[in-house]
Amino acid sequence: MAKEIERKFLVRGEAWRSAAESKSVLKQGYIASMEDRSVRVRILDEKTARLTMKIGRGTLTRDEFEYEIPVSDAEELLENAIGVVIEKTRYRVPYEGFVWEVDVFAGAHRGLVIAEVEMQTETDNPPLPTWLGREVTGDFRYSNQALATEFEHDRHGLSHTA
């Protein structure tokens, strides 16, 4: 079990791309989604798959349990996903000692670009790159869970504008 602490922002422009050092393609969906917990399946670069359970109500931290599972199981589980299966390309972008993950969404959320940074403690204070837009930490509408299961943008007021 690991604690997850992160900050999340919308992204402005393309300046981050020149600093990206690697990328991978993620395909993921939710097998269960409840207010205080979720069960997610993720396939990484079509080669490995993980099952992740997150439990807790904290905005910055949640309990997280993660297990590797066979890709064939993951494919079958995603056929039973709740809501949409999300596909996105994740870029790793180092910036002043922290690594940002920039997610460029495809499919139902094309146009949405989100940057996240993971911190060791809640008091860590990562320097903010200039290409960050509005902070959406703790905004449930921009969580993976909401993007998968509550994908009607108009109803939830989801905006791609950074």
Added chain:
Amino acid sequence: MAKEIERKFLVRGEAWRSAAESKSVLKQGYIASMEDRSVRVRILDEKTARLTMKIGRGTLTRDEFEYEIPVSDAEELLENAIGVVIEKTRYRVPYEGFVWEVDVFAGAHRGLVIAEVEMQTETDNPPLPTWLGREVTGDFRYSNQALATEFEHDRHGLSHTA
């Protein structure tokens, strides 16, 4: 992924005990419970733990995905179980080529004894021991899921009488 096909009965009396060949202690709870799917954590004899996802609406068969997880994770997950954590002793009772699992419940469901037999195909026809009572196959009230999450006997008309 495995298909699960089983028949389930209440149990009458104690005659089955003399035929029991082994037993184990199960502690289990649900991390997620929805109409057509569930995520269960089970600790076996306090030594091994498994995460099991069942998906599907079929009465006799459901898709089942099962993974071994660390016991320490399982203990933490059970602290976040929905409903009650169920404790029961499971006896293996062979009878004419089939092995019955007889579950003797403790705690909230003390007094309840359920026998299950797993079949290879839906057309298998296991001989029925005389100590079986009423068949409850497909009766959601006697599912592990319902026993954990809908444990108010009176409201759901759950009876322990075989």
